[in-house]
Amino acid sequence: MAPIPFTKGNGAGNDFLVLHDPDDRADLTPASTALLCDRRTGIGADGLLRAVRCARSPEAHPYAGRATWFMDYRNPDGSLGEMCGNGMRVLARHLTHHGHSAPGRLTLATRVGLRTVDIADAEPTGDVTVHMGQPHLPLGDGALTVTADGRCWPARYVDVGNPHAVAFVDDLAHPGSLASPPAVTPRPPQGVTVEFVRVLAPGHLSLRVHERGVGETPACGTGACAAVTAAHRTGHRPRDGKYRVDAPGGTLHVRVLPDGSHTLTGPTVLTVSGFLTAHADA
Numbered sequence: 001m002a003p004i005p006f007t008k009g010n011g012a013g014n015d016f017l018v019l020h021d022p023d024d025r026a027d028l029t030p031a032s033t034a035l036l037c038d039r040r041t042g043i044g045a046d047g048l049l050r051a052v053r054c055a056r057s058p059e060a061h062p063y064a065g066r067a068t069w070f071m072d073y074r075n076p077d078g079s080l081g082e083m084c085g086n087g088m089r090v091l092a093r094h095l096t097h098h099g100h101s102a103p104g105r106l107t108l109a110t111r112v113g114l115r116t117v118d119i120a121d122a123e124p125t126g127d128v129t130v131h132m133g134q135p136h137l138p139l140g141d142g143a144l145t146v147t148a149d150g151r152c153w154p155a156r157y158v159d160v161g162n163p164h165a166v167a168f169v170d171d172l173a174h175p176g177s178l179a180s181p182p183a184v185t186p187r188p189p190q191g192v193t194v195e196f197v198r199v200l201a202p203g204h205l206s207l208r209v210h211e212r213g214v215g216e217t218p219a220c221g222t223g224a225c226a227a228v229t230a231a232h233r234t235g236h237r238p239r240d241g242k243y244r245v246d247a248p249g250g251t252l253h254v255r256v257l258p259d260g261s262h263t264l265t266g267p268t269v270l271t272v273s274g275f276l277t278a279h280a281d282a
């Protein structure tokens, strides 16, 4: 198979390997995804994104009239993800910088439907905004318990297209090293990403995140929206609906719109491009 073009980029330090695969040629398996995301055997990334034309993807074909590109998101453990906030932002930067889409408003297909992205230019760096849809709390308040480093916290289950458990903590050091996944009970059958969130002021949060299928990451876009949804629910509401969310890798900005949907804005950087010579068809 011909070498597959790739771009490496990150959003607030959350890094992605983007495979440009318009015709859906790459035959990725969980094993080849793991090799590519490994920082020794591959390029290394918190997640793999494949840019595939909706018209050429059996999975995204139903969106073909409304979106050109489908984001096929995969975790480094090979599992498929429904949605990725920082990944959408990096994918939009890849598509515009490499001339596959014009800057402006892009509609991208995901496993949980269509999302729009606003990107002002075709530069390799800069802020990008995603319209994330409406997160919801299908289990109500305090439905889960999260345990890490010998401490327990009540947590809210938040669905941002992908599953999150949000625990409010007094100190972001309390969950410990997060070298192993926090225990969540009852454990959602599809797994869950866990956010440990500290409220610094109304509209200002800081967090650490342990992502499903990945481990601790420097930032998480859907995680920022999940944290905001849970904070909003507990009454920490800025009047204008604007939240600043500080993560170890950078700051994201989430805006809660009057209809309850969120926008997610933050920095993106494309760092390197090349061609894959192995693994994509392993």
Ligand SMILES: N[C@@H](CCC[C@H](N)C(=O)O)C(=O)O
Residues within 6 Å of the ligand: 014, 047, 075, 080, 081, 082, 083, 084, 085, 086, 087, 162, 163, 193, 211, 212, 213, 214, 217, 219, 220, 221, 222, 223
């Ligand atoms: N980093 C992402 C979330 C990626 C998916 C997650 N690991 C999952 O399995 O749901 C983000 O920025 O949203």
